[in-house]
Amino acid sequence: MFMTIEPVPHVVIVGAGFGGLMAAKALAHTPVRITLIDRRNHHLFQPLLYQVATAGLAPAQIAAPIRAVFRHQKNATVLLGEVTSVDLDRQEIVAEHKREPFDYLVIATGAHHSYFGRDDWAPFAPGLKSLEDAIEIRRRILLAFEFAETEEDPAERHRLMTFVVVGAGPTGVEMAGAIAEIARRTLRDEFRNFDPGEARVVLADAGSRVLPSFPEALSRDAQRRLEKLGVEVHLNAAATACSDEGVVIGQTEIAARTVIWAAGVAASPAARWLGADADRAGRVKVGPDLSVAGHANVFVIGDTASASDAQGRPLPGLAPVAKQQGAHVARVIAARVARRPVPKPFVYTSFGNLATIGRKAAVIDFGRLRLTGFAAWLLWCVAHIFFLIGFRNRITVALDWSWAYLNFSHGSRLIIGSTHWPPAQGTPAATVRPMPPRHTVSS
Amino acid sequence: MFMTIEPVPHVVIVGAGFGGLMAAKALAHTPVRITLIDRRNHHLFQPLLYQVATAGLAPAQIAAPIRAVFRHQKNATVLLGEVTSVDLDRQEIVAEHKREPFDYLVIATGAHHSYFGRDDWAPFAPGLKSLEDAIEIRRRILLAFEFAETEEDPAERHRLMTFVVVGAGPTGVEMAGAIAEIARRTLRDEFRNFDPGEARVVLADAGSRVLPSFPEALSRDAQRRLEKLGVEVHLNAAATACSDEGVVIGQTEIAARTVIWAAGVAASPAARWLGADADRAGRVKVGPDLSVAGHANVFVIGDTASASDAQGRPLPGLAPVAKQQGAHVARVIAARVARRPVPKPFVYTSFGNLATIGRKAAVIDFGRLRLTGFAAWLLWCVAHIFFLIGFRNRITVALDWSWAYLNFSHGSRLIIGSTHWPPAQGTPAATVRPMPPRHTVSS
Numbered sequence: 065m066f067m068t069i070e071p072v073p074h075v076v077i078v079g080a081g082f083g084g085l086m087a088a089k090a091l092a093h094t095p096v097r098i099t100l101i102d103r104r105n106h107h108l109f110q111p112l113l114y115q116v117a118t119a120g121l122a123p124a125q126i127a128a129p130i131r132a133v134f135r136h137q138k139n140a141t142v143l144l145g146e147v148t149s150v151d152l153d154r155q156e157i158v159a160e161h162k163r164e165p166f167d168y169l170v171i172a173t174g175a176h177h178s179y180f181g182r183d184d185w186a187p188f189a190p191g192l193k194s195l196e197d198a199i200e201i202r203r204r205i206l207l208a209f210e211f212a213e214t215e216e217d218p219a220e221r222h223r224l225m226t227f228v229v230v231g232a233g234p235t236g237v238e239m240a241g242a243i244a245e246i247a248r249r250t251l252r253d254e255f256r257n258f259d260p261g262e263a264r265v266v267l268a269d270a271g272s273r274v275l276p277s278f279p280e281a282l283s284r285d286a287q288r289r290l291e292k293l294g295v296e297v298h299l300n301a302a303a304t305a306c307s308d309e310g311v312v313i314g315q316t317e318i319a320a321r322t323v324i325w326a327a328g329v330a331a332s333p334a335a336r337w338l339g340a341d342a343d344r345a346g347r348v349k350v351g352p353d354l355s356v357a358g359h360a361n362v363f364v365i366g367d368t369a370s371a372s373d374a375q376g377r378p379l380p381g382l383a384p385v386a387k388q389q390g391a392h393v394a395r396v397i398a399a400r401v402a403r404r405p406v407p408k409p410f411v412y413t414s415f416g417n418l419a420t421i422g423r424k425a426a427v428i429d430f431g432r433l434r435l436t437g438f439a440a441w442l443l444w445c446v447a448h449i450f451f452l453i454g455f456r457n458r459i460t461v462a463l464d465w466s467w468a469y470l471n472f473s474h475g476s477r478l479i480i481g482s483t484h485w486p487p488a489q490g491t492p493a494a495t496v497r498p499m500p501p502r503h504t505v506s507s
Numbered sequence: 508m509f510m511t512i513e514p515v516p517h518v519v520i521v522g523a524g525f526g527g528l529m530a531a532k533a534l535a536h537t538p539v540r541i542t543l544i545d546r547r548n549h550h551l552f553q554p555l556l557y558q559v560a561t562a563g564l565a566p567a568q569i570a571a572p573i574r575a576v577f578r579h580q581k582n583a584t585v586l587l588g589e590v591t592s593v594d595l596d597r598q599e600i601v602a603e604h605k606r607e608p609f610d611y612l613v614i615a616t617g618a619h620h621s622y623f624g625r626d627d628w629a630p631f632a633p634g635l636k637s638l639e640d641a642i643e644i645r646r647r648i649l650l651a652f653e654f655a656e657t658e659e660d661p662a663e664r665h666r667l668m669t670f671v672v673v674g675a676g677p678t679g680v681e682m683a684g685a686i687a688e689i690a691r692r693t694l695r696d697e698f699r700n701f702d703p704g705e706a707r708v709v710l711a712d713a714g715s716r717v718l719p720s721f722p723e724a725l726s727r728d729a730q731r732r733l734e735k736l737g738v739e740v741h742l743n744a745a746a747t748a749c750s751d752e753g754v755v756i757g758q759t760e761i762a763a764r765t766v767i768w769a770a771g772v773a774a775s776p777a778a779r780w781l782g783a784d785a786d787r788a789g790r791v792k793v794g795p796d797l798s799v800a801g802h803a804n805v806f807v808i809g810d811t812a813s814a815s816d817a818q819g820r821p822l823p824g825l826a827p828v829a830k831q832q833g834a835h836v837a838r839v840i841a842a843r844v845a846r847r848p849v850p851k852p853f854v855y856t857s858f859g860n861l862a863t864i865g866r867k868a869a870v871i872d873f874g875r876l877r878l879t880g881f882a883a884w885l886l887w888c889v890a891h892i893f894f895l896i897g898f899r900n901r902i903t904v905a906l907d908w909s910w911a912y913l914n915f916s917h918g919s920r921l922i923i924g925s926t927h928w929p930p931a932q933g934t935p936a937a938t939v940r941p942m943p944p945r946h947t948v949s950s
Contacts, residue, residue: 104922105920134697141656142656143656162657214587254575257584478572479587481639
C-alpha cells in the first residue's frame with residue numbers, strides 16, 4: 065500500500081517587526097515550514113527608537129539580529145531580502161529576482177512616514193522609522209550643538225539651537241521631551257562657549273491637542289509636563305513650509321536648522337502588491353480573520369493592515385495590535401493545518417496607550433484607569449520589558465536598559481559618519497565604496 | 508602701582524586619541540587654557556576596534572564622546588573640527604577657515620592605512636582605523652553570510668564564504684581569529700541552507716612570520732593557535748593584486764568577496780603642515796623632549812611622530828607609547844609655565860606587547876617574561892581595562908565588556924545601512940539627505 069505524504073505547508077512571512085516576529089514565533093510548534101523575510105537583518109524595538117534618535121540609547125540596545133531570535137527554532141528559516149511584489153496566480157512572493165512559493169502568506173510590512181504630498185520636505189525634516197533614521201537624526205542634533213560651540217554669529221547660533229518637531233502624537237511628544245532634556249541636563253556641562261540649556265524646542269501639531277488619540281485630560285497633563293520641560297507647544301499649527309532655514313507652522317515662521325517629522329504615516333505598498341482594497345492611508349482592508357478578500361490563505365497584519373474593532377472603528381497602528389494580530393494569524397494557520405475549526409474572529413485587547421515625557425514622567429490611558437507622572441513612567445518601563453518578544457532574555461534587557469539609564473549612556477552620544485553637512489543632492493557621499501555586483505541567479 | 512597680568516598660556520592639542528587625550532588630562536591642574544580639537548566627536552579605544560568590525564562589540568562600548576570625558580575639567584574646551592594646516596609664523600592652527608592661536612601646540616593626529624601606492628585597492632580591501640571603517644567591515648562580513656544563505660551557485664557561495672585578511676601584525680591576527688570564531692561558533696545555528704563553519708579564513712603577510720614585532724617563539728605560538736581556529740596562514744605572500752573577485756597573494760589566487768587590509772600604516776599630514784623632517788612613513792622626527800626642531804613650543808606625539816628609544820631604535824606605533832608621550836609633553840609644558848627646570852628626556856617604559864587569538868587565547872611579550880594561552884588572555888583583558896584613560900569609570904567598562912562577552916553581544920550583529928552592495932563609484936548613495944550649507948564666518 066502506498067501512502068501519499070503531503071509536503072509540510074510553507075508559511076512565508078514578510079516583515080520581522082512585531083507582527084511578523086510574533087506570527088513566526090507562535091508557529092514554532094505547528095507542523096509548517098516558515099520563511100521569514102525582511103529587508104533588514106534586525107528586528108527593531110520601535111517604541112524606543114526615539115531614544116536612539118536623541119542619543120539616549122545605542123542601536124545595539126534596541127535591535128536584535130533576526131537570526132539570533134530564531135536560532136533555536138528549527139522550522140524557521142530567516143532570509144534577508146526585499147519583497148517587491150506578490151504573484152497571487154502562482155502563489156509566490158517576488159524578492160529581488162528570486163521567487164518563493166507559499167501555501168500561506170503573512171504580510172507584515174509596516175508603515176513609513178508621509179509628508180502629505182510634500183515629499184520635497186523629506187531632506188529637511190527626517191522622520192523616524194528605522195535605525196538609519198534614528199542615527200541620522202541623532203547626528204544632526206549632536207552636530208547642531210557642536211557647530212554652536214564655534215559659531216560666532218548669534219543669529220546662526222540661535223538657528224542651530226532651535227529644534228522643531230512636527231507632529232504631536234506619541235513619537236513627537238517623546239522626541240520633543242527627550243531633546244529638551246539632553247539640552248538642559250545631559251549636555252549642560254559639556255560646552256564652554258554657550259549654554260545648551262538655552263536651546264529652543266518647539267512641538268507643533270495641526271490639531272487642537274497633543275496626543276490626540278488619548279483622552280483630553282491626559283493630553284492636557286502631557287502638555288503641562290512638556291511645557292515644564294521647556295518645550296514650546298504650538299497647536300492648530302499645521303506645517304505649511306519647510307526648508308533648510310526652518311519651518312512655517314500655522315502663521316509662525318521658525319528659523320531652525322533641525323526639523324524632525326513625526327506627523328504622518330503611510331502604509332507599505334502591500335495593497336498594491338495584492339491588488340486589494342485599501343483605505344485612505346493605503347492600508348489593506350482585511351476580514352475578521354485578518355485575511356484578504358478572496359484569498360483565504362493571504363493575511364495582512366500590523367500597521368499595513370486596516371482592521372476594525374468590535375465597534376467598527378479602525379484599529380490604531382500600535383505595536384500591541386500587530387503583536388496580537390500575529391498571534392491570531394498563527395492560530396488560524398495552525399487550525400487550518402490541523403483541520404480543526406477556525407478560531408473566532410480577531411478581537412483586539414487593549415492594554416492601554418502610553419507615552420513618556422522626559423525621563424521621569426509618562427501618561428498612561430487604560431480606559432477607566434489613567435496614570436500620570438513617575439508611577440506611570442515606571443509602569444511604562446515594566447510594560448515595555450514585558451512586551452519584548454523573546455528579544456533577548458527579558459532580564460538581560462531590563463538590566464541593560466537600567467544600566468544605560470543610570471549611566472546616561474554616554475556611549476550613545478556618538479556622531480558616526482560625516483561631521484559635515486551632507487553633500488548637496490546629486491553628489492556622491494564621500495564614504496561609499498563600491499563592492500562587486502552580486503552574482504544573480506535568474507529563476 | 509600697575510601689575511601686568513599675563514594671559515594664561517593657551518595649549519592647543521590636535522587629536523583626541525590616546526596621546527592627545529592623555530596630554531589634555533595631564534594638564535588638568537596646570538594654569539593653562541586647553542583647546543582639544545578633533546575631527547570626530549568621540550575618543551576611540553582602538554585596541555578593541557577589531558571587535559566592532561567582527562560584530563563582537565557595539566560602537567558605543569568602545570567609544571566615548573570627548574566632551575563627556577572633559578565635562579568636569581574646566582580648563583579644557585573641546586572643539587569639533589578638522590585641522591588642515593599650521594601657520595608657524597603666526598603661531599596658529601587652521602581648521603576649516605577658522606584660526607586658533609596657540610602658545611603651545613601638541614599634534615597627536617595618528618596614522619591611517621597605507622596601500623603601498625596601490626590606493627586603487629582601497630574600495631575592495633577596507634582598512635580598520637575608525638568606527639566608520641569597523642562598521643563597514645562588519646556590514647560586509649555579515650552581508651556575505653546573508654547572501655550565502657540564498658545563493659544557489661556553489662562557486663559564488665564559496666567566494667562569499669572566503670575572507671582574506673592582508674597583514675599579520677596584531678590587527679590582522681586579531682581580525683582573522685575573530686572572523687574564524689564568529690563563523691564556527693556564533694553564527695553556527697543561525698543559517699539553514701549552508702554551514703557557516705565551512706567559511707575559509709585566510710591570513711596573508713609578505714613577511715616570514717605572523718606578529719613580526721614579537722619574539723619568534725611567540726610568533727610560532729600565535730600561528731599554531733590561529734591554525735587551530737581554522738585560519739589558513741600564508742607567509743612570504745605579499746599582495747600583488749586586489750579586486751572585487753579576490754586577491755593574489757604571492758603566487759596564489761584566492762577568490763573572495765571580502766578582503767580586509769591590515770598591512771600598512773602611514774602617518775597623518777602633520778609633517779607637511781609643519782614643514783618638518785619626516786621618516787619614510789611620513790612621521791615627524793622629534794627631539795628628546797618630543798618637540799620639533801627649531802620650534803620648542805610645538806610637540807608631536809603618538810603614531811604621527813618618529814621618536815627613538817635609548818638604543819636609537821624607532822618607537823612602535825602603540826597606544827602605550829602615545830599615552831606616555833602625552834603625559835611627558837604635559838610635564839614639559841607644566842615645567843615651562845611654572846618656570847621650573849624641564850624634565851629629563853622622554854623614555855618609553857614598555858609594558859609588553861599583546862595580541863589576542865580568538866576569545867580565549869593571547870600572546871604577551873614582556874621581554875623576559877612571556878605568556879600565552881588563556882592566562883595571557885585574562886591578563887590582556889585586565890590590562891586593557893586598566894589602560895583606559897578616564898574613558899568611563901573602569902568598573903563600569905569592566906562590567907560592560909564582561910556582559911558583552913557572556914552574552915555574545917547579539918546586539919552588535921546589526922547591519923546598519925545598505926543591505927545591498929554599495930552603488931558603483933560616482934552614483935550618489937541613496938540615503939544621503941542634503942542639509943543647509945553651514946553659515947561660515949570668514950576670519
